[in-house]
Amino acid sequence: MTTVRTLIAVAAIHSWTISQMDVKNAFLHGDLQENVYMHPLLGVEVPPGYVCHLRRALYGLKQAPRAWFQRFSSVVTAAGFTPSDHDPALFVHTSPRGRTLILLYVDDMLITGDDSEYITFVKERLCEQFMMSDLGSLSYFLGIEITSTTDGYYLSQTKYIQDLLARSGITDTRCAATPMELHLHLKPSDGLPLADPTRYRHLVRSLVYLTATRPDIAYAIHILTQFVSAPTTVHYAHLLRVLRYLWGTISQRLFYTASSWPVLHAYSDAIWASDHTDRRSVTGYCIFLGDSPIAWKSKRQTAVSRSSTEAELRA
Known part of the structure; x- marks a missing residue:
């Protein structure tokens, strides 16, 4: 998902149009x-005792995803693209006329750049090799709604949040001002074990994907994921608080502006010994391309830091 956000940020800065294709x-x-x-x-x-020898992959074969990607890579490489060193699913073509980028996610594809003639050529070449549909300008990708304006791109998951709230079973419209209480320290022993933890696990998994466009809930979800093996009533109550916060902020969107320079800025911090169970610290970071956020995370450190300075150094 970081590569998708980075691609959109680059396209916004250079005022490129992003096309979407489906295989x-x-x-x-x-x-x-x-x-x-x-x-x-x-x-x-077939005669008795005979079997079929496959020449191409079928759905259900463990070799199928790898075989498809190898075939796609060979086609775009022959067209002059080079895979990125940082993400093998991102292909780059550079010429005196401009630059073209292709990002593949299973059977969904994003194409952008400033060489419109070459983009048209690539689309025709791909349609010759594969059965494809040109979906036009990017508007919806992997559950993320993308809105293009003259000022840049807006990213949101409004419909995803609405579906999530409908599945959660919340019947009122109460909202929370923040996703989690300040200085909250949850422990595995808080509250009574849930009789059926299935709903808790399902909601947490759904919220993890929501952090793709909502970095404001990343820390709260990081805390709640630590209790998916044995959630309690207290953990579930704080999970509902996150959902009520989303209900009140459902219209919030990420903005990828066209009026910024493509310069990377990275910020990181750490909360020393925030986990009262094993005394491990939590690292948080956020990376911007110009004014557009492209990567963020909140995670527990792998080792115990003996001071706040050591925790920040690990971060």
């Missing part, structure tokens, strides 16, 4: 490099 039956395009056999399907007449 139909992507895994069926993969060529198998090893011998794979399967029993004939019902209705296929």
Whole structure:
């Protein structure tokens, strides 16, 4: 997801248009490099004792994702693209006329750049090799709503939040001012164990994905994920607080401005010994490209720091 946000930030800074394409039956395009056999399907007449030798991948094969990506990589590499050293799913083409970027996520593809002629050529080349649909300008990708304006791009997950609140079972419209209480220290022994922890786990997993556009809840979700194995009534109450906070801030969006310079800025901090169970510290960081946030995280440090200085050094 960091690469998606970075691509959108770069496109916003350079005022590029982002196109979206979808590959139909992507895994069926993969060529198998090893011998794979399967029993004939019902209705296929073959001599007794015979099996089918697959030449291409099928859905359900463990080799299918790798075979599809290798096939796609060979096609775009032949067209002059080079995979990025930082993300193998990002392909870059540079020429005297400009730069073109392709980002692949399974069967969804983003194409942007300032070489419009080459972008048209690439789209035609891909359509020759694969069954594809041109979805036009980017508006919805991986559950994220993208709105393009003359000032930049807006990213949000409003519909995702609405669906999440509908599944949560909350019936009132009360809101919370913050996702978590100040100086809160939760422990595994707080409260009574939930009779059925399934809903807690489902909501937490959904909220983890929501942090893709909501860095303001990253720390709260980091804390709540620590109790998914044995959640209690207290943990569930604080989970509901996060949902009530989202209810009151459902219209918040990330803005990727076109009026900034492509310069990286990184910020990090640490909370020393914030976990009262094992005394480990928590690291938080946020990285900006110009004025646009592209990466952030809140995570517990792997070792115990003996001072706040050591915790910040690890951060």
